[in-house]
Amino acid sequence: MNVIETKNLTKYYGEVKGVENLTFSVKKGEIFGFLGPNGAGKTTTIRTLLGYLNKTSGEAYIFGKNIDDEIVDIKKEVGYIPGDLNIYGHLTGKQLLDFFSSLRHREMILLDELLKIFNIPLERKIKGYSKGMKQMLGIIQAFMDDPEIVIMDEPTSGLDPLLQQKFYDFLRKQKTKRKTMFLSSHILSEVDKICDRIGIIKEGELVALENVDTLKSKSGKKIKLKIKEKPEKFKGPKDMKIHDGWIEFVTTDNIDIWIKEFSKYTIIDLDINDFSLEDIFIHYYEMKS
Amino acid sequence: MNSILSFKIAIQTFKDNFKTTIILTGLFGIMAVVYAGMFPSFKDLLDQMAESGGLDPFSSFFGPAAMDMNSYVGFLYLEMYQIFIIIILAIVIGFIASSIVSKEVELKTIDLFMSNPVSRKQIIFEKFIGLIPMVLIINFITMIAIIFTTSAIGETLDFGYLFLTHIILIPYLLAIVAIGILISVIIDEKMKGAIIMIAVIIAMYVYQTMGQMISSLEFIKYFSLMYYTNAYEVLKFGKVDVAGFIILSTATILLLIITMIYFEHKDLRL
Numbered sequence: 001m002n003v004i005e006t007k008n009l010t011k012y013y014g015e016v017k018g019v020e021n022l023t024f025s026v027k028k029g030e031i032f033g034f035l036g037p038n039g040a041g042k043t044t045t046i047r048t049l050l051g052y053l054n055k056t057s058g059e060a061y062i063f064g065k066n067i068d069d070e071i072v073d074i075k076k077e078v079g080y081i082p083g084d085l086n087i088y089g090h091l092t093g094k095q096l097l098d099f100f101s102s103l104r105h106r107e108m109i110l111l112d113e114l115l116k117i118f119n120i121p122l123e124r125k126i127k128g129y130s131k132g133m134k135q136m137l138g139i140i141q142a143f144m145d146d147p148e149i150v151i152m153d154e155p156t157s158g159l160d161p162l163l164q165q166k167f168y169d170f171l172r173k174q175k176t177k178r179k180t181m182f183l184s185s186h187i188l189s190e191v192d193k194i195c196d197r198i199g200i201i202k203e204g205e206l207v208a209l210e211n212v213d214t215l216k217s218k219s220g221k222k223i224k225l226k227i228k229e230k231p232e233k234f235k236g237p238k239d240m241k242i243h244d245g246w247i248e249f250v251t252t253d254n255i256d257i258w259i260k261e262f263s264k265y266t267i268i269d270l271d272i273n274d275f276s277l278e279d280i281f282i283h284y285y286e287m288k289s
Numbered sequence: 290m291n292s293i294l295s296f297k298i299a300i301q302t303f304k305d306n307f308k309t310t311i312i313l314t315g316l317f318g319i320m321a322v323v324y325a326g327m328f329p330s331f332k333d334l335l336d337q338m339a340e341s342g343g344l345d346p347f348s349s350f351f352g353p354a355a356m357d358m359n360s361y362v363g364f365l366y367l368e369m370y371q372i373f374i375i376i377i378l379a380i381v382i383g384f385i386a387s388s389i390v391s392k393e394v395e396l397k398t399i400d401l402f403m404s405n406p407v408s409r410k411q412i413i414f415e416k417f418i419g420l421i422p423m424v425l426i427i428n429f430i431t432m433i434a435i436i437f438t439t440s441a442i443g444e445t446l447d448f449g450y451l452f453l454t455h456i457i458l459i460p461y462l463l464a465i466v467a468i469g470i471l472i473s474v475i476i477d478e479k480m481k482g483a484i485i486m487i488a489v490i491i492a493m494y495v496y497q498t499m500g501q502m503i504s505s506l507e508f509i510k511y512f513s514l515m516y517y518t519n520a521y522e523v524l525k526f527g528k529v530d531v532a533g534f535i536i537l538s539t540a541t542i543l544l545l546i547i548t549m550i551y552f553e554h555k556d557l558r559l
Contacts, residue, residue: 013558052403052557072408080404084559086397090305102297103405138401 001028002061003149003180004049009058011048018044019204021058026149026197029178031171033185033195033212035281041204042184043083046153050080062149076104079142083153083184085134089127093120093137097144106145114140117166131158139167149180156190168194192277200284207284215280220252222273228266235261250275298412302419306385310423313381314430317373321434324369328361329442335359354521361444365435366521374431374458375515379465379490382424386469387486388479389416390552395479397559410549417470417545424462428455450527454520457529460537461518465490467544474552514540 004026011018019041026032036042047053049060051071060067062074088096101108115122118136126134135158142150156164171181171194185191191198192212200208208215225247227234232242240249251258255272262270275283303310339359354371357363390412393399403412432455439446469486476482493513500510510516517533 013556047557050404052400052559054554054556072406075404075406078404080401082397082400082404084397085401087401088398099297099301100405102295103407105295105406141401142404 002026003028004032004060004062004182005064006049006060007058009045009048009060010056011044011053012056017204018053019048019201022201022206024199024206024209026180026182028148028180029175030196031175031181031183031194033183033191033198034201035185035188035191035198035277036201037186037285040201042201043153044204045201046080046151046182046184050075050078050151076106077148079145079147079150081138081142081150081152081155083157085138085157087126087129087134087137090125092123092125093129094122096126096137097122097141100141101144104145108144110146111140111144114143114170117170118163132160132163135159136163143170143174146179149182150174151182151184153184154186155183156185156187164190188276188278188281198277200281202285208280212277216275216277218252220250220275221255222248222250222271222275222279223258224248224269224271224273225262225267226269228268234265296415296418298407298415299419302389302416303422306420306423309385310426313423314427317378317427317431318434320373321369321431322438324373325365325435325438325444326442327368328364328444331364332359335364354525357525361439361446362525363521365446366524369435370454370458370520370524374428375461375518375520376490376494378427379462380487382420382427382462383465383469383486383490384483385423386420386466387472387476387482389420389470390473391477391479391482392473394477394557394559399557400559403557409552413470413474413545413549413552417466420466421463424459424466428458428462431455447527450524453527453529454524457518457523457534458520460534460541461514464514464537464541464544467541467548471544471548471551474548474555 002025004024006022006024009022010020012020022041022045034042034045044053048055049062049067051067051074055067063077065074067074091099097108097111101111118140120129120133120136120140126137129137135155139155142152156167159167168190174181183191183195195212197211198208198215199206210218225234226245227247231245231247234240234247236247236249237251240247242248336359339356354363354366358367390399393402403409432451435446435451436448468489472482472486472489473479476485493515496509497513497515500507500513500516514537517530517536519528519530519533522528522530
């Protein structure tokens with residue numbers, strides 16, 4: 001079942017393109033990573049899905065409900081952590097959570113659990129919070145009523161590594177409960193750790209949409225090799241690069257062919273690695289450029 | 290529970306403005322005591338001016354109340370109501386209303402706030418409702434201060450008419466709030482919005498005054514909300530302008546509907 005579905009979703013700010021022809025879906029129970037550098041259109045996509053921006057054309061549905069007509073109903077089941085998190089400074093953390101609870105009309109079933117994970121001074125005014133504390137409060141308010149889907153825009157910004165780890169563990173626990181999460185980020189290691197599927201957005205258009213493992217395996221392996229002979233003598237692929245005496249290339253072929261080829265030389269050092277998400281990301285950006 | 294009827298945003302708006310309400314209530318209460326209490330000191334001078342025709346030039350600018358300035362009601366209307374409530378209180382309340390949405394956009398707090406299941410229409414409606422207690426508290430505490438001072442200085446005033454005056458001021462002040470909220474959804478910068486709001490109130494005052502002074506420009510007074518309050522007629526004779534009351538109430542409703550429609554279709558670019 002698709003929880004989020006967009007068909008040719010397009011948003012223009014006057015003449016300026018925000019996003020164009022975005023077609024993708026997010027399935028129930030998956031953690032979907034939405035990748036792209038700053039200005040690529042991640043936030044525009046999120047803000048259009050949540051009804052902050054009026055789409056120029058296309059369609060978008062959340063739980064099968066059209067974002068144009070049923071956005072208030074949709075928000076009953078959606079939590080949101082904005083990228084640029086700004087919270088009422090004059091309220092205390094408790095007052096903010098009470099206010100938001102009163103607007104949601106649901107039992108805050110995860111509130112106690114979240115407050116145990118993210119220890120924040122609830123009685124203190126938010127203007128006295130550090131960036132990390134504000135981020136924790138943002139996470140708590142998004143998840144406190146256990147919504148079916150949480151849309152997050154750079155959610156770990158400002159969190160220390162220990163809290164980030166606790167947050168990832170919490171997301172994994174939510175996933176076991178078949179909750180859906182849409183994670184927009186440019187921190188590739190984060191997406192690599194927790195996402196099932198990713199979409200890569202570039203200049204407002206979707207350039208890749210794939211399962212993380214499939215994408216990695218499709219991308220092949222990175223091979224780095226140092227031989228006693230002159231590197232130029234090595235019969236590698238056309239796009240082979242030589243850098244500081246290292247021969248570098250990428251292969252999607254059977255690795256056995258290359259191991260046999262290496263045996264014809266005197267190997268000083270050899271490094272064979274899977275593609276990291278970062279490599280894939282850079283590959284997509286360089287390729288399209 | 291129906292979220293439309295829960296008024297949680299309205300309650301929060303009232304709480305957010307509570308300190309301001311208390312401060313303004315205190316200031317306008319003190320102002321009422323000072324102005325009403327000043328009358329005995331000016332009475333003789335004003336009587337002399339009235340006898341010598343010295344008040345006549347003011348009547349074309351300030352209306353018929355100027356001719357009656359040597360009476361307590363005329364003095365109270367001109368000094369307290371026309372200046373401090375109809376203009377200054379309107380500017381203060383308009384100033385607050387004109388930033389009620391734009392400050393959320395400017396500070397970007399609207400991003401998280403609107404992630405809750407609330408419609409944009411509900412936000413506008415409840416923000417308006419949330420400002421009503423401020424209007425009522427300042428309005429009626431000022432009235433109580435006038436009653437107290439009137440009794441203290443031994444002047445006579447029909448307290449029934451006084452109460453009616455403060456009743457007919459409500460639709461005027463709420464119409465000002467509605468203009469302010471409309472400005473706050475159109476202009477995203479709160480200071481710019483506040484300046485426009487002040488300009489609108491001053492323009493309305495000028496329209497009303499010019500309309501009274503220049504017969505060829507009489508029609509422009511109809512564009513001023515102040516024209517429909519007629520507070521002097523109510524305070525002096527207890528004559529309520531029902532048509533004015535209805536026009537102000539209708540203007541408020543129309544302004545709110547326009548604001549809701551505009552806000553509903555607005556891109557919230559933060």
